Amino acid sequence: MMKFAFRSTFVISLLTLLYKATTTDMMVNVCGLLTANKEPVPLQGIQVELEVKDHVATVVSTLNYENKEDKPLEAVFVFPLPGDAAVCHFSAQIGQKQIVAEVKEKQQAREEYDDALSSGQQAFLLEESEQSPDVFSLSVGSLPPGESASIRLEYVTELAVQADEGLRFSLPAVLNPRYQPQGNGGGEGASVQVTSVPASLVPYSLSFSARVSSPRPVSKVESSSSLEPLQYLNPEQTQATVKLAAGHKFDRDVELLIYYKDAHQPTAVVEAGQASAKPGTLMGDPVVMVSLYPEFPQAVMSSVASRGEFVLLLDRSGSMSSHMNSRGTYQTRIDNARDTLLLLLKSLPMGCYFNIYSFGSRYEHIFPQSVEYSQETMEEALKKVKKMGADLGGTEILEALKHIYRQPCIPSQPRQLFVFTDGEVTNTKEVLDLVKKNSGSHRCFSFGIGEGASSALINGLAKEGGGHAQFITGTDRMQLKVMQSLRFALQPAVEKVSITWDVPKGVSVTVLSPLITALFQGQRSLMYAQLSGQSSEAAEGSVTVKYSLAGLPSQNQLHFDLRPAEDTGLTFHRLAARTLIRSLETEEREDGGWRDREVTKKKVVDLSVQSGVSSAFTAFVAVNKGDGEVIQGPLVRRNVPAPMLMKVSGYEFRSHYVDYDDDDADSISSLLQRSHKREFLVARGRPLPTFADDILDMKVNLTSGADDLPCSLDKKNSPKQPRRDPLLQLVSLQEASGCWVLDPALAAALGKTSEEVENSKPASVNQEVWATSLALIWLHGFKMDAQEEWELLAMKAVSWLRAQNASCVTECVEAGNALLGCNVQRDALGL
Structure with a gap:
């Protein structure tokens, strides 16, 4: 047994290393338990x-x-x-x-x-x-x-x-x-x-239970956390309960995904006002919540746009070096983001434009301005993406966005902005105000990466930018969620949205929600309106949404009962008040005179007090x-502590000692407790450099190793990188045009030798046609569970094959199936 000696010289050396490791990221507001050691938390x-x-x-x-x-x-x-x-x-x-x-x-x-x-x-x-x-x-x-x-x-x-x-x-x-x-x-x-x-x-401790009810059956409830089995409360399965399993740890957010059968139908529900509130006020009048779920013509949706300027903005702050889950059993955030950018770049359509920006305490870009998508520009971008690390300091997204918005838009190339961030910023409202100010020039798709990503920032970016928000936590595949959003981005933009109300005489409608500017196939949009007055006529109203899609006029109409629904409480009123409050707060922050801002602020206060x-x-x-x-x-x-994930600028502290006696174990335990329980005030300016600040976010892993005493402070190399995903390995070889090249790398990705691939090729078949056919067969034969991730790049491959006018497709499919051991039909490939 090796004796672990905790020497003072070693501690001094460790402190020096830790201080150097964190001074470059000192502007990050790291904070620790405020009470001294062993003081209770109320x-x-x-x-x-x-x-x-x-x-x-x-x-x-x-x-x-x-x-x-x-x-x-x-x-x-x-x-x-x-x-x-x-x-x-x-x-x-x-x-x-x-x-x-x-x-x-x-x-x-x-x-x-x-x-x-x-x-x-x-x-x-x-x-x-x-x-x-x-x-x-x-x-x-x-x-x-x-x-x-x-x-x-x-x-x-x-x-x-x-x-x-x-x-x-x-x-x-x-x-x-x-x-x-x-x-x-x-x-x-x-x-x-x-x-x-x-x-x-x-x-x-945390205990969590949920009750779900809907007019339609609840098909399932999923979670990133362990749940007890779903319990149905009635034979129709329209009501159910679920709880967190025993032993849940505070190491992640609790996320539930609820699925209904045929749930997403347009609806409009009226809620009665508060009996004690004055008629004519928001809380005294009925409120209607309209849920729009548009279905666009199939002819429009089946075509994928080949135009657009795709601007990809990647967070490279130090916190992006954290793992995707708190147990450190998955990729780091930055590794996952790099793999996702690979898939995204391969899936872009020929004829579009693109650029990649990254930000931390400063921002960088791959090209001075957006460039046309081609094999050369794609390869140049991928080379630089591979070198991107979580090495740009803090999370200053605002200046990067300002630079992007200063770039002129490209005619006939609608701008689509993709933002990847773990969302650890304090100036959220300032960022969202900027996006809203530029909402007319682009659509913004946002991705919150990892536990603790700010929902206000991620959802706000998409809402103000007319796009869609996604959150990636735990073992979620970022690639899947980004490709889902790319499909939305490739949908034609909805333009000229207008909403009209038809209500009986004597009833007036005051819309409380901002004007809807973005509609997507399969995505719900909510809006709230206040209904004032009374009518003796038929108790029915309707709302009509008109818009232009791909240059064609279209509309959706929804009829609703003006009689209030039962048992809704004041939920819709409170959500409507929240929506109106947020709009007024944004208005208060916008440029204007002091007197105007004060008037708007008073409106917010009055509405907040009135609605509670x-x-x-x-x-x-x-x-x-x-x-x-x-x-x-x-x-x-x-000060009661909230849970956070441990990290410091991509560094991990690893000791090479596993055997030590009880006294040494107590010393280590005491050291770690002291490091985690020091006061830290998040305030303006720089945090004070202390021992607790330097060690707080470091993960300590005692592993076997060298016999000498000094410890190692490794950056980015720990833990050992997992083997690359075979799907991404194949995707990385695709050309921008959509084809694959017949070479040893492709053979290795398919799990074959170069000789096997070459000898199986039909004699009259072009090498690239053969290589592309093999890649498509492999995707359909082995990766159907990830079809949403590769479907767009496969469409590019099919379009390329069609353009070759190859007459030997059937022969290729038969030979490819024989080589790869698949049974994929030609029609399944889209050929």
């Missing part, structure tokens, strides 16, 4: 109950606090929520007493909270970050020794339709540090104190004004 557990009705979700979270210390506490918890959630209820249960919070102007709410604490009263404050709507701060003030409190938080949210027609719900758990751009003070929201620890060290829905300018506040004793003594602040 949050004991979180219970989440999800109720899904069709495609709208209501989430109730109960946070259970207990003060186990001998002095009163103020507990502060900064945590993520879905970026489009409408937070509509906040209350505290203390013993038998429930205190319901009110929505008030943010500064007023803060002053009430502070005044209550200074008076020895219990108070509770919930506020949304002013920089990013998917980050909230919860303060539990004056919790006496031995006291418990249950905090109830409720929000409603829409569920996005995925490309495979599943509805996606995500309960964010991971709150990775958000990068603060240099020179950006960030305003009030940037100074929020964030406390995070590696997911494995989160001290509180959170906004950037309001907060929930509750004060316990009971007859209890005044809480004596100064409050001790305890």
Whole structure:
């Protein structure tokens, strides 16, 4: 047995290495557990109950606090929520007493909270970050020794339709540090104190259950987390429940994919107003939620566009070196992104234009401006993509986008922007405002990579840019989701969208949602409208959406019952209020006079207070004004940690020692605990360089190795790279035109020798025709489970074969099947 000696000289050397490794990425807001070693965390557990009705979700979270210390506490918890959630209820249960919070102007709410604490009263404050709507701060003030409190938080949210027609719900758990751009003070929201620890060290538990109901049967529910079996509640299978399996860890977001049978039909549902609210107001009048699910003519959709300027923007910040899942058993984010860019470049149509940008603390581009897609430009791009690493520092996406928008658009080549990022930025609203300002010049397709990607940023990019958003977590294949979005990008752009309402006399319609500018085959669009007045005529209305598709006028009409549906609560009203609040907040940030901005801000505050829905300018506040004793003594602040993934700029710390005695094990454990439990304030400016800051995000793997004491600090080379995917190996060999070349590399990708491939070729067949036929047969014979990934590049290959006017296709297919051991029919290849 080898004795592990933890020498002071070794520690000093390690600190030096760690400090050097992280100073280049020092502007990243790394943060650690605020309490000192062994101090308790007052949050004991979180219970989440999800109720899904069709495609709208209501989430109730109960946070259970207990003060186990001998002095009163103020507990502060900064945590993520879905970026489009409408937070509509906040209350505290203390013993038998429930205190319901009110929505008030943010500064007023803060002053009430502070005044209550200074008076020895219990108070509770919930506020949304002013920089990013998917980050909230919860303060539990004056919790006496031995006291418990249950905090109830409720929000409603829409569920996005995925490309495979599943509805996606995500309960964010991971709150990775958000990068603060240099020179950006960030305003009030940037100074929020964030406390995070590696997911494995989160001290509180999570329980999660979901109830799903729909007019149509629930076919299945899937998740990246382990679930208990789906339980149906009725014979029609229109209601079901599901729970997280025991032992769930806080190492990833909880994602559910819900599938209904024949679910995606256009609908319009009216919800009654609040009885206590004044008629003529948003909450007092009925609200209609319209769900559009357009079906375009098959003749238009079967043709794939051969034009377009495809601008690919890749995040190369240090956090992209993290693994796709928290267990480190899958590719890193940057490796996955590189493979995806390969597939994407191979699938682009001939005749289009493209360019690739990447960003970190600065941005780079492969070509000075977009170039025509050809074999030469594709090869040049791929060579540079192979060298791309997570080596550009922080996540400053704003300047890269500004540069892209300064480039003139190419006539008759519609611009399609693909953004790949793990979304760890603080200036989310500034980025989204820029995309919205340029929405008329492009469509934006966004991809959130890894746990903790900001839903506000990823969904916002797609919404403001008229595109589609995808999230890639755990073992998801990025290639599949990107190709799904590429199909949307190749669809003709919908233009000249207009919406008209037909309602009985005496009823008026006020549209609350922004004008719809993007419609995609198979994608739902939601809009909300307020119905005012009354009518004695037939209780039916209709909404008609007119648009131009590929130059052809088209329309979809939807009839709906004006009588309110039963048992919808105020869900639609709150979602409508959230939609209108977001529009007004954007308007407040746009250029305009101070007086105009103040007027708009007041509208947001008034609407937020009236509807009880959170906004950037309001907060929930509750004060316990009971007859209890005044809480004596100064409050001790305890910051509740949120889980984050461990990483530092692509470096991993690996020790070459596995055998050591108990004393040494205690020393290592103590060192790691100290490194994970140090205070860090996310504020304007540079974080302070401390030992905890330098080691916090490093993964420590004790593995067998050399006998000498010094440890190694390896960049990007750890862990060992997996063998390349055979599909990507074959794809990498395709020419831009769509064909394959007959060479040893192709034979190896097919699992054959060059001699076998050459000798099987029919005598009269051209080499490239033979090679392309073999590649298509292999794809159909061995990779049908990944057809969505290679379908577009296979279409290019088929088009190329047709252009050759080859008369020997049948002979090629027969010989190819014999060589590869397949049974693929010629018709299946599209020939």
